[in-house]
Amino acid sequence: APVARELRCLCLENLDRIHPKYIQSVKVTSPGPYCDKTEVIASLKNGQDVCLNPASSLVKMILKTLLNKASTN
């Protein structure tokens, strides 16, 4: 069986705002056996990880921006 990376929810509180320029990557995790909530974790360019509100329009905007950059690679 695959080894679980974390056995609990990782986000205790979510930010509603952050400037997209600080973001290196964004991970969206759907509810699963170890956490019953959707979690969005952004890794910042300074190495910090922050949780973002999955329901915020900011998250959609950031993901759109990241993916649109890819289309013009």
Added chain:
Amino acid sequence: APVARELRCLCLENLDRIHPKYIQSVKVTSPGPYCDKTEVIASLKNGQDVCLNPASSLVKMILKTLLNKASTN
């Protein structure tokens, strides 16, 4: 200085298709010092990681689905 997790691109080839039901999480990484491409890595419910084409409409659809589920949490 923050420790880099990986010092190279992680995706050698990208899938264009996968059924969303197998996906536990999706990570979108923007180009940075260690990889000049946008990368999309999906972790599957069976523990496997697969790379998806960042320019595919599938990726947008999957992220939208994950986030829309969150809004109704």
